[in-house]
Every structure is written in C-alpha cells, then in structure tokens.
Amino acid sequence: MAKELYGALAEFKTPEDLLVATRKARQAGYRDLDAFTPFPVEGLDRILRFPRPTIPFVGLGGAIAGAGTALAMQFFTNYDDPLNVGGRPIYPISAFMVVTFELTILFSALAMLVGMLWQNGLPRLSYPVFDAGRFHRASKDRFFLCVSAHDAKFEAGEILAFLRGTGALSVELVPG
Amino acid sequence: MSEQSDILPTRQSMGGIADQLTGIPLHFPEERRWVIAMAVASALLLLLMVSVVELFTRGVGIWGINIPVNWAFAIHNYVWWLGIGHAGTLISALLLLTGSEWRNSLNRFAETMTLFAVVCAGIYPILHLGRPWYVYWMFPYPATMGVWPQFRSPLEWDIWAVLTYLTVSLAFWYTGLIPDLAAARDRATRRGWQVFFGITALGWRGSARHWQRWQQAYRLTAGLAVPLVVSVHSEVSLLFAVGQIPGWHSTIFPPYFVLGAAFSGFAVVSIIAVALRSWFGLGNLVTDDHLDLLGKVLLASGLMTGYGYVFEVFDAVYSGEAHEIQTLADRFTGAYAWTYWGAVIFNFIPLQALWWRAVRRTGWMLVLISVAVVVGMWLERYMILVTSLYRDFLVSSWSHFTPSFWDWSTYLGTIGLFLVPFLIAIRLVPMISIFESKELLHEEKEEQQHG
Numbered sequence: 001m002a003k004e005l006y007g008a009l010a011e012f013k014t015p016e017d018l019l020v021a022t023r024k025a026r027q028a029g030y031r032d033l034d035a036f037t038p039f040p041v042e043g044l045d046r047i048l049r050f051p052r053p054t055i056p057f058v059g060l061g062g063a064i065a066g067a068g069t070a071l072a073m074q075f076f077t078n079y080d081d082p083l084n085v086g087g088r089p090i091y092p093i094s095a096f097m098v099v100t101f102e103l104t105i106l107f108s109a110l111a112m113l114v115g116m117l118w119q120n121g122l123p124r125l126s127y128p129v130f131d132a133g134r135f136h137r138a139s140k141d142r143f144f145l146c147v148s149a150h151d152a153k154f155e156a157g158e159i160l161a162f163l164r165g166t167g168a169l170s171v172e173l174v175p176g
Numbered sequence: 177m178s179e180q181s182d183i184l185p186t187r188q189s190m191g192g193i194a195d196q197l198t199g200i201p202l203h204f205p206e207e208r209r210w211v212i213a214m215a216v217a218s219a220l221l222l223l224l225m226v227s228v229v230e231l232f233t234r235g236v237g238i239w240g241i242n243i244p245v246n247w248a249f250a251i252h253n254y255v256w257w258l259g260i261g262h263a264g265t266l267i268s269a270l271l272l273l274t275g276s277e278w279r280n281s282l283n284r285f286a287e288t289m290t291l292f293a294v295v296c297a298g299i300y301p302i303l304h305l306g307r308p309w310y311v312y313w314m315f316p317y318p319a320t321m322g323v324w325p326q327f328r329s330p331l332e333w334d335i336w337a338v339l340t341y342l343t344v345s346l347a348f349w350y351t352g353l354i355p356d357l358a359a360a361r362d363r364a365t366r367r368g369w370q371v372f373f374g375i376t377a378l379g380w381r382g383s384a385r386h387w388q389r390w391q392q393a394y395r396l397t398a399g400l401a402v403p404l405v406v407s408v409h410s411e412v413s414l415l416f417a418v419g420q421i422p423g424w425h426s427t428i429f430p431p432y433f434v435l436g437a438a439f440s441g442f443a444v445v446s447i448i449a450v451a452l453r454s455w456f457g458l459g460n461l462v463t464d465d466h467l468d469l470l471g472k473v474l475l476a477s478g479l480m481t482g483y484g485y486v487f488e489v490f491d492a493v494y495s496g497e498a499h500e501i502q503t504l505a506d507r508f509t510g511a512y513a514w515t516y517w518g519a520v521i522f523n524f525i526p527l528q529a530l531w532w533r534a535v536r537r538t539g540w541m542l543v544l545i546s547v548a549v550v551v552g553m554w555l556e557r558y559m560i561l562v563t564s565l566y567r568d569f570l571v572s573s574w575s576h577f578t579p580s581f582w583d584w585s586t587y588l589g590t591i592g593l594f595l596v597p598f599l600i601a602i603r604l605v606p607m608i609s610i611f612e613s614k615e616l617l618h619e620e621k622e623e624q625q626h627g
Contacts, residue, residue, distance in 0.1 A: 015618065034383055034384055034385060035383070035384040036381055036382045036383055036384070037382050037384065037387065038190065038194070038355075038359070038382060038611055038614055039355070039387075039611040039612070039614050039615040039618070040384075040387040040388070040390070040391050040615070041384070041387075044384050045384060045385075045388045048384060050384070050385055050388060053385075053388050053389040053392055055389055055392035055393045055396065056392060056396060059393075059396050059400075073316055073327075074327040077316050077324035077325065077327060078324075078327065078328075080324060081322065081323055081324050083326065085328065088328070092328060095327070095328040096327060096328075098330075098333040098336070098337065098407070098411050098414075099327060099332075099333055099336045101403075101407050102333075102336045102337050102340040102404075102407065102408075102411075103336065103340065105340060105344060105400045105403070105404050105407075106340040106343055106344060108400055109343075109344045109347050109348070109397050109400050109401075110343070110344075110347060112392075112393040112396055112397055113347045113350070113351055113393060113397070115393070116351070116389045116390055116392070116393035117378065119389055120383075120385070120386045120389055120390070122378045122379055122380065122386070123375075123378035123379050124378075124379040125374060125375070125378070125379040126379070127379060127381055129381060130381070136362040136363075137191075137362075138362075138381070138382050139194070139355070139358050139359040139361075139362045139382060140190065140191050140194045140195075140359065140362065140363070141189065141190035141191040141194065141614070
C-alpha cells in the first residue's frame with residue numbers, strides 16, 4: 001500500500017439496512033467495526049459487541065467525591081469556628097444535607113460529561129472519516145458502516161466488494 | 177393513542193428536518209423581526225444596567241423596601257424567575273426518562289429558557305445584598321477574619337443550590353447540543369460558521385461507540401436533574417419556611433413551591449413554543465398535538481398548585497395560631513388582598529378553559545392563558561412575601577410596602593436580560609433538537625410500516 005488506510009466506509013439509507021449489513025460483516029469475520037449515524041441506532045451496540053461503557057461508575061465516583069467534599073467542608077468550617085446559635089447542635093446532619101445533595105449532583109454530572117468526552121477521545125476536531133466524500137451526510141440522514149484497516153481480515157479490494165454486496169449506496173476507502 | 181405515537185407528521189424526511197433546523201442559524205430567515213425584537217430586548221437590558229448602576233451608587237434604599245417588608249421585589253422576582261426556569265429541566269429530563277418522546281420538539285428551547293431564567297434569578301440576591309462586592313463571603317475561603325460561611329442557614333444553602341442548578345443545566349444542555357452542533361457544522365458553508373460549529377461540536381462524528389457513552393451520560397444526567405429541580409426549589413421555599421414569620425412557617429411550602437414553579441414554567445414554555453413555531457414556520461415539528469399536551473401539563477400542574485392554595489389555608493386554620501390566622505385574614509381582606517385574589521383569578525380562572533380540547537390546540541388561546549398564569553404566579557410571590565411581612569407579631573412594627581420606580585425598572589430590565597441572550601441563542605444554535613426529532617420520525621415511520 002502506497003498510503004496508510006484508515007478503513008473502508010459504506011453508506012446506507014436506513015438504520016435497518018445498516019443493522020443487516022453490520023450483522024453480515026460480523027458473520028463474515030470482520031471484528032474491528034464501527035458505525036456512524038445521525039442518531040443512536042437501537043441494537044447496533046449489541047451487534048457490534050461493544051463492551052458496556054462505564055459512565056455510570058464515573059458518575060458514581062463523582063457523586064461520592066461531591067458528597068465527601070460537601071460534608072468535609074461543612075464539618076470542618078463548623079469545627080474551626082463553632083458558632084452557638086441558640087444552643088442548636090454544631091454538627092446538624094439535617095442542615096448539612098442540602099449543600100451535600102447539591103454538590104453530589106454537581107460533581108456527578110460534571111464527572112459524567114467530562115468522562116464521556118474523555119472516553120470518546122473528544123474534543124478531536126480532525127478525524128480521518130471526515131475526509132470521506134459523503135461523510136457529511138452521517139449527521140443528516142445516512143448511516144455509515146466502517147471496517148477498520150486494523151482488522152485482521154482487512155484487504156482493500158475484498159472489503160469493497162463485500163460491502164457493495166450488503167446493499168450499500170456507496171463504498172469508499174478512507175485514507176488514514 | 178394513535179395520535180400520540182404519530183406526533184410528527186411522517187410525510188417529512190430526516191434530511192428535510194436537518195436542513196430546516198440548521199437553516200435557522202445558518203441562513204437566518206426572519207432578519208427584520210429579529211432586529212425589532214432585539215431592539216426592544218436591548219432597551220430593557222439597558223434599563224437594567226441603568227437601574228443597577230443607580231442601585232450600586234445609592235444602595236438598596238432606592239427600592240421600596242424597609243423594615244418590616246425588607247424582602248420584596250428582589251426576592252419575589254428571584255423566586256419567580258427561578259420557578260420559570262424549572263419547567264425547562266422538567267420537560268427535558270423528566271419526560272426523557274419517562275419515554276415521552278413528544279418532548280423532543282420542545283426540550284432544546286425549554287432548556288435554553290432555563291439557563292437564562294436562572295441567570296435572571298441569580299443576579300437578584302446579589303443586587304439585594306446591599307454591598308454586592310462582598311458576595312464572595314458566601315464561599316468558604318480562608319479569610320483573615322477567621323470566620324466561615326454559616327452552613328446551617330438557608331441563605332447559604334441558596335447560593336450552592338442555584339449555582340449547582342445553573343452549572344448542571346448548562347452541562348445537560350450542552351451534552352444534548354453536541355450532536356446538533358455537528359449537524360450544523362456539516363451543513364455550514366460559510367467559513368465563520370464552519371469554525372464556530374467545528375469548535376463547539378468538539379469533533380463529534382456520530383460514532384456508535386460515542387453514541388453509547390453519550391446516551392448513558394445524557395440519561396444519567398437527566399436522572400440527576402429531576403431531583404435537582406425538586407431540591408433547588410424546595411430549598412428556595414426553605415428560605416421562607418425556616419423563618420418563623422406567620423404565613424411562611426409551614427411544611428406545605430416545599431411541594432407548594434415546586435409545583436408553582438413548574439406551573440409558571442410550563443406557561444412560559446407554551447408561550448415560547450407558540451411564538452417560535454409561528455415565527456419560523458415550525459408547524460411540522462411543534463404540532464397542534466404538542467400544544468395539546470402542553471395544555472394538559474399546564475392544567476395538571478395548575479390544579480396541583482391550586483391544591484397548594486387550599487392546603488395553605490387549611491394549614492393556617494388548623495394550626496389555631498392567632499398570628500397565622502391573622503395573616504390569612506390579611507391575605508383575604510387586607511391592604512394587599514388584590515394580590516391574593518389577583519393570583520387566584522389569574523392562575524385558576526382562565527386555566528379552566530384548558531379542559532376543552534379546541535382551546536388547547538389553538539395557539540393564541542394557549543398563549544393568553546399562559547400569560548395569565550405568568551402574571552398570576554408573579555402576584556402569588558408578591559402575596560407570599562408582602563402579606564406575610566407587613567404585619568407580623570408586633571403591632572408597633574407594622575408598615576406597608578410600595579414598589580418604587582427602581583423596583584419596577586430592575587424587574588422590567590431582567591426581562592431584557594432574559595430576552596437578549598435568548599434571541600442571540602436563536603441565531604447561534606438549533607432551537608429544536610435535530611437528532612432527537614429524526615429519531616422520533618424514524619420510529620414513527622417504522623411503526624407505520626410494521627403496523
């Protein structure tokens with residue numbers, strides 16, 4: 001190969017066509033697959049056998065960190081400067097709960113947003129698939145299947161013929 | 177039920193939706209009207225700036241507040257704006273979790289409304305501080321004075337609640353916006369737009385792996401946002417309920433406030449929905465069915481708020497406490513009875529028209545009813561603050577409150593503070609969620625094919 005390849009891209013008209021083609025590609029032994037769609041297509045991740053993402057755990061970690069921060073902050077400030085307000089307790093858990101609840105949610109939500117972008121490798125403004133001629137329709141009304149050049153079975157001529165056979169509207173090789 | 181599963185007309189195509197909605201920012205269709213709206217909004221914003229300069233120069237004495245009514249317009253409008261904001265989160269997050277996909281046409285502008293309404297609310301306590309440059313005293317920093325903020329006080333809870341709410345609303349709004357920014361990036365032809373959407377879309381490419389993580393993050397954030405709304409407005413009600421003032425010191429306050437907030441917010445969502453749809457010809461996406469559902473939600477939340485009114489009266493009478501009952505009598509017949517009856521009439525009388533399907537499906541009628549609700553809820557907050565404060569325990573400290581010119585100018589000015597960024601947002605981002613509309617359209621077409 002003269003030039004490094006990213007993979008082969010096939011364009012489909014509907015999510016159903018994409019699902020059928022993805023299933024065929026899996027059966028044909030291709031493993032390093034990805035799809036590009038204008039909205040999340042139900043069932044696609046099962047066919048592609050992606051592992052379940054771990055965003056809930058990121059959120060849980062954020063929640064624990066938020067609750068911990070809030071409680072530590074409130075206990076410490078009242079310990080450092082105990083103020084007797086009409087004999088009320090210095091460490092009232094019930095009065096601390098509001099700020100604790102808010103920070104739990106704040107840290108958790110931000111952790112999930114940052115975690116989602118981080119795990120997705122975003123922001124990354126330039127990516128090989130953007131060079132594909134018809135790729136701009138992936139955000140509009142077309143559904144793309146991509147076989148990565150890193151796939152063990154990948155062979156340029158063969159893969160294009162295979163994708164054409166799955167009913168793709170167009171197929172092309174994407175330079176890396 | 178068949179209507180509900182087909183809320184979007186299925187004769188349109190996904191590509192059509194994408195072009196139509198990205199076209200609003202990319203090739204803005206209503207330049208003239210926008211400029212007029214922007215001129216009015218900017219004038220109001222200018223009024224706010226003048227009022228704030230006057231306030232910071234001369235102090236809160238320029239308002240009508242004094243002892244005993246020391247919390248009036250500032251806190252009243254703070255609660256009002258914050259309440260309006262809550263409906264955006266509820267429509268977007270709660271209805272996402274319950275799988276009510278008709279929300280897909282409404283969530284984006286409802287969330288945008290939330291952001292700017294919270295900003296309007298957030299500035300009020302700061303303006304009300306008297307010495308606003310000390311606002312950082314609310315945060316725990318190692319001060320040379322050796323003191324910390326008082327975390328056992330609802331006034332301290334407030335800043336954490338509102339700032340959390342603003343930040344999480346922004347995070348949720350942006351998470352949902354990323355795929356649409358990518359769609360706009362791919363449609364943009366002018367260099368400036370390509371750069372703007374290219375950067376803000378963060379390089380989103382719609383990869384199946386990305387969607388999977390995105391969906392988890394989006395749904396979980398929605399799951400957090402719903403209890404957050406409830407907690408924030410409950411906390412706002414505790415500003416009142418924790419105090420011992422008759423008329424405030426009541427356990428009904430948290431649910432009463434949360435429902436009232438949702439009620440006023442759904443009214444504003446209805447107004448914006450009808451306005452945007454007629455402004456940009458979005459009748460294919462915001463359909464009469466959407467207005468029908470909004471009308472039902474408005475009616476339901478209104479009736480629940482009505483329950484709050486009834487229970488507030490019951491609470492006061494049942495307590496048998498002389499001051500509580502006196503405050504109740506002051507609300508019914510006192511100097512500010514017009515706020516109580518005004519709230520009851522504006523909130524609940526026009527609302528009853530929503531029992532009729534034809535009314536719910538007629539845009540202008542829904543707008544008129546919603547405007548009545550917004551006015552009614554504004555009067556309600558006025559009533560809760562002023563009628564409770566102007567006559568408390570000691571007869572010697574009874575007095576009255578009359579809003580001054582600067583009270584009104586600040587309030588009208590915040591409407592500008594809401595409208596200016598909202599009008600700018602209309603030109604910058606797609607105001608209806610593109611990918612979620614397509615998703616819904618696809619599901620509807622699927623159902624048609626397979627019966």
